[in-house]
Structure formats: C-alpha cells, structure tokens
Amino acid sequence: MNWNTLNDSAQLEEIKKESHNYPVLILKHSTRCSISSATLGRLERSWKQEEVGDLKPYFLDLIAYRPISNQIAEDFGVWHESPQALIIRNGESVYDASHFDISFDGIKAQVAALV
Known part of the structure; x- marks a missing residue:
C-alpha cells in the first residue's frame, strides 16, 4: 500500500481540491493505540488498489x-x-468509520457507491 503522508495542515485544502477529481481516503492513526495498530495492519494486508480505482x-x-x-x-x-x-x-466527508469498523471491504463499498 502506498500511503501519502499527511503532515501539514495546508495539505487539507489540496485534499479538498483533489477530491473533486477522485475520492480521497484519510486514515488517522495513533501510534500509541493497539486497536489503531491492529486496524492499520488489517487494512494494509487487505488493500488492493485496483479494487478502489483512483482512491x-x-x-x-x-x-x-x-x-x-x-x-x-x-x-x-x-x-x-x-x-x-x-x-x-x-x-x-461522505464516509467515516472508526476502530474495528474500518475495513478494506467497507471502504471499497463506499467508493463503489460514489460511481
């Protein structure tokens, strides 16, 4: 999975502009939380870019x-x-999920619904 790092608040305006051309996913991750680490690992193992198109x-x-x-x-x-x-x-924001509700299948379904 190829993450784009979000580390500057000015990027949020760019993300808003980009989102008019294709959907954008923002994953907020806590490096101090075991649930966050588990969710991140599960998402990265399941990720198939070809199934979410231009996301x-x-x-x-x-x-x-x-x-x-x-x-x-x-x-x-x-x-x-x-x-x-x-x-x-x-x-x-057209979709948000947290904790173990975050899944590749859930994200994929939401992206498909945008078409």
Whole structure:
C-alpha cells in the first residue's frame, strides 16, 4: 500500500481540491493505540488498489500531528476518533468509520457507491 503522508495542515485544502477529481481516503492513526495498530495492519494486508480505482490514500500520525487531526474534525464535520478513516469527495466527508469498523471491504463499498 502506498500511503501519502499527511503532515501539514495546508495539505487539507489540496485534499479538498483533489477530491473533486477522485475520492480521497484519510486514515488517522495513533501510534500509541493497539486497536489503531491492529486496524492499520488489517487494512494494509487487505488493500488492493485496483479494487478502489483512483482512491488516493493519506496517512496521518495523529500523535505527531494532533492539530491537523483536530482541523480534520472541524473542516469535515466529524467527531474525532482514533483510529478513524474518512472518504472525502467533492470537498466533503461522505464516509467515516472508526476502530474495528474500518475495513478494506467497507471502504471499497463506499467508493463503489460514489460511481
């Protein structure tokens, strides 16, 4: 899986712009949480880019970049959770899941529903 690192709040504006061309996934990961680590591992083992088309995945280490995590919650109108996955389309969050509700199959279904 090829993550794009989210480590600057200015990237959120770029993600909003990108999402008008293709869906964008943001995964908020806590390096201090065993559930987050388990979820990340499960997602990476299941990931098949060809099954989600142009979906562009971003990875946020929310311990290192907590202000960006807070900005995501504010900008996209979602309650902060960790771990958390959001799909952004046309500048808005169209899907969010947290903890063990995050799965490749769930993400794939949401991307398919956007077509």
